[in-house]
Amino acid sequence: MADVLIIGAGPVGLFMAALLLQAGVDVQTVEQRSAPEPHSRAIGIHPPALAALARAGVGEALVGEGVRIRRGVALAGGKRLAEMSFAGVSDCFPFILSHPQGRTEALLERRVNGLKAGAVHRAVRLTGLSDDGGQVTVDAVGPCGAVRYAAPLVIAADGVRSSVRALQGIGVRGKDYPDSYVMGDFADGTGFGADAALFLAGDGIVESFPLPGQLRRWVVRLGARDAAGLTADGGDCAAWFTQCVRGRTGFEIDPGTNSMLSSFGVRTRLASRMVAGRVIMIGDAAHEVSPIGGQGMNLGWLDAEALAPIVTAALGGEDVAGSLRIFERTRLRAAAKAARQAEINMALGRPLADRRLALRNRGIAGVAAVPFVNSLIARRFTMH
Ligand SMILES: Cc1cc2nc3c(=O)[nH]c(=O)nc-3n(C[C@H](O)[C@H](O)[C@H](O)COP(=O)(O)OP(=O)(O)OC[C@H]3O[C@@H](n4cnc5c(N)ncnc54)[C@H](O)[C@@H]3O)c2cc1C
Numbered sequence: 001m002a003d004v005l006i007i008g009a010g011p012v013g014l015f016m017a018a019l020l021l022q023a024g025v026d027v028q029t030v031e032q033r034s035a036p037e038p039h040s041r042a043i044g045i046h047p048p049a050l051a052a053l054a055r056a057g058v059g060e061a062l063v064g065e066g067v068r069i070r071r072g073v074a075l076a077g078g079k080r081l082a083e084m085s086f087a088g089v090s091d092c093f094p095f096i097l098s099h100p101q102g103r104t105e106a107l108l109e110r111r112v113n114g115l116k117a118g119a120v121h122r123a124v125r126l127t128g129l130s131d132d133g134g135q136v137t138v139d140a141v142g143p144c145g146a147v148r149y150a151a152p153l154v155i156a157a158d159g160v161r162s163s164v165r166a167l168q169g170i171g172v173r174g175k176d177y178p179d180s181y182v183m184g185d186f187a188d189g190t191g192f193g194a195d196a197a198l199f200l201a202g203d204g205i206v207e208s209f210p211l212p213g214q215l216r217r218w219v220v221r222l223g224a225r226d227a228a229g230l231t232a233d234g235g236d237c238a239a240w241f242t243q244c245v246r247g248r249t250g251f252e253i254d255p256g257t258n259s260m261l262s263s264f265g266v267r268t269r270l271a272s273r274m275v276a277g278r279v280i281m282i283g284d285a286a287h288e289v290s291p292i293g294g295q296g297m298n299l300g301w302l303d304a305e306a307l308a309p310i311v312t313a314a315l316g317g318e319d320v321a322g323s324l325r326i327f328e329r330t331r332l333r334a335a336a337k338a339a340r341q342a343e344i345n346m347a348l349g350r351p352l353a354d355r356r357l358a359l360r361n362r363g364i365a366g367v368a369a370v371p372f373v374n375s376l377i378a379r380r381f382t383m384h
Pocket of ligand 1: 008009010030043044159162264295297298299
């Protein structure tokens with residue numbers, strides 16, 4: 001029996017496993033997927049998370065592979081409205097790292113396996129859980145049928161549809177937003193290099209971020225007309241998407257270089273509790289925030305970093321009830337703050353007609369021109 005059973009080998013579960021194994025805690029992780037997730041989904045890694053990842057022994061590999069975004073530029077009508085530098089946000093990591101989630105998970109899993117071979121049991125899906133106050137028993141279905149695990153402590157990092165959260169009867173409060181987006185990865189011919197670019201267009205914002213391998217991620221805020229265009233285009237979504245980007249930004253992208261295209265809506269979900277007896281929830285299982293702002297995965301890693309020393313102390317026989325209460329309060333507060341930041345980001349990117357658009361864009365340029373406010377916003381964007 002391992003000291004800790006982790007449910008879910010996404011970025012947060014794997015990071016939690018690495019931290020605990022490094023601290024000498026015996027960990028087992030179960031993951032329903034038979035193979036790692038290859039998709040690029042989350043790409044932005046912020047300085048506080050980079051520092052935590054470095055302490056878990058994966059920082060160097062990540063930074064070596066990723067693109068360091070040191071600056072963001074805001075544009076409208078072909079003109080630069082504002083710039084924001086991340087130079088002052090951290091001594092060690094004065095940038096946001098762009099690195100595809102699939103590769104991030106692969107590096108984390110390599111680290112976990114390096115610390116304990118066979119620590120991740122794949123193709124194993126949790127189906128039931130009971131906590132008798134002394135240990136937690138987990139029922140699962142694996143490649144050879146039903147399987148049972150037991151551990152003094154279970155950490156659930158099983159994502160937004162967390163089965164553990166449902167089985168524990170933990171409620172969530174949430175909000176659904178009217179915003180929807182399409183994102184796609186394409187070859188980069190923009191000349192922006194390692195800069196991020198925000199196009200403040202009247203039809204809705206377009207965000208653009210560098211990716212490793214001379215690729216670029218484009219994220220388009222859909223308007224009512226776009227949603228219809230996306231489905232009525234005879235299936236050639238990449239061609240529709242590149243036309244949409246050209247119309248709003250003036251940049252040509254080659255639809256033939258598309259390596260990922262996906263749409264997403266936005267909602268916030270905050271669990272009422274992260275700790276229930278001997279079961280603790282972290283990452284998206286505890287809090288789902290809008291991808292606009294790119295903080296969800298980072299928040300989960302910072303949950304894990306805050307939790308690791310408490311788990312080690314608990315296994316050493318210390319009374320950690322007070323520490324767990326502080327953990328739960330501060331991490332749910334951090335998630336609520338990230339959700340509010342994402343709300344502001346989304347509001348600033350909504351479609352606007354001429355006069356209101358000009359006003360908003362002038363406002364953004366004016367605010368960003370004040371150095372103190374500019375650096376304050378840079379710190380907020382990078383989770384400081
Ligand atoms: C379009 C998009 C872009 C994003 N961009 C960013 C970004 O740039 N920066 C950022 O910080 N965040 C971003 N996010 C959010 C980020 O992807 C999530 O916050 C992150 O994946 C959460 O990690 P997690 O490990 O908590 O959950 P998940 O990644 O969902 O992993 C949960 C794991 O648990 C497994 N699992 C689930 N149920 C079971 C079960 N019953 N038994 C066994 N295993 C189970 C799943 O298979 C999965 O592997 C983005 C999200 C989206 C949708």
